[in-house]
Amino acid sequence: MSEVLIDDDAGVRTITLNRPDRLNALTSSIMAPLADACADAARDASVGCVVVTGAGRGFCAGGDLKEGGADKAVVPANSEVGSRTEQGFVRLRTFMETSRLLHEMPKPTIAMVNGPVAGAGIGIAGACDLRFAGRSASFLTAFDRIGAGGDFGSTWFWTKIVGTGVARELFLLGEKLSADEAFAKGLYTRLLDDEALRDETMIAARRLADGPRMGYRYMKANLNNAEDWAFEAALDAEALNMGLSTSATAMIWREKKKAENPDG
Incomplete structure (x- = not known):
């Protein structure tokens, strides 16, 4: 089963994280093809708008710590590839190209937040130009819970989106926000009933794909x-x-x- 699904419809490319049993938590097996999918969408002239979402009841729960996250496949240190820390940096930075591409590709990007989003997932959502969320969505930075500083551009994007004061509150206090609370803070562009989320997101995406x-x-x-x-x-x-x-x-x-x- 593919862990990243690609669907094209009238100039809209939908990229779906497909590990629903783990709330689409990230491992190297999903992060590498996700970055590739974003790179392909960025260079494909037939694509006018990109939508990123998650399968099942969640958008992305961040790194899957139970399965090793990004560092599972890092080999022991040696003189040719460097220390484990160096290798971990290279691997993670490569995976984080997903966020750069979503932010910089010359076409609109939308995060369709269909449920909980946490950790690296908030970096992916923050990298998109727009964030449409269902009422079952929630928002959690989660990095404080594992003693981590943040990745996938999360600290940069959210400082830009909501300002340094709110961003520091989100990251340092690490409180879980409901969809209504997240929308009130400006984290989500639109808040929609769950049953209307996909249709409303696609209406906006097709409008953008059909636009100038x-x-x-x-x-x-x-x-x-x-x-x-x-x-x-x-x-x-x-x-x-x-x-x-x-x-x-x-x-x-x-x-x-x-x-x-x-x-x-």
Whole structure:
């Protein structure tokens, strides 16, 4: 059974973590294909929007400590590959490309949070542009429970999304939030009844996939720049990207119109 499922529908690619019996907790056997799936979605021109979700009743419970998490397959230290710590860093950083790709790929990404999300799962959700959650969803950083600092970009994303004060509360106190509490803090973009979650998420995803893709490409670039760049540099990029996006969109519309009316 594949632990990462891929589905394409009208320009929307849905990537589903498929370990429902473990609330889609992460091991190396799921993290490697997940990163590959995100890389493929990023470069596939037929994909206009990416949705990430979990099978069963949860989004992602974080690393599966009972099965060794990311470090299960790390071999003993030797002079060619370094210490166990070095190898663990390389492996985890490779798996964490999932978060970078979801955040940086030039197309909108949506986390469809269909249940509990914790640990590395909040990094994956935070990496997405939008987070649509069902009422059965919950939110838990969980890193304090294992004496860990955080991974999958979780501390970076949530500081950017909700500000340093709320992010420090989430991570240091480690309190589990209900869907309503998480929505009130701004962690979720939309809160929906569980039975409506998939349909409403797909309506938004198809709208994005059918929209001006080059416009979204440069819009997302501007939004990402705004997180770190100085104001003047961001203005320069906005001015450049405005010209690039509108000219690209106009060309696409002209080609579409010509295809619809070749004799016109």
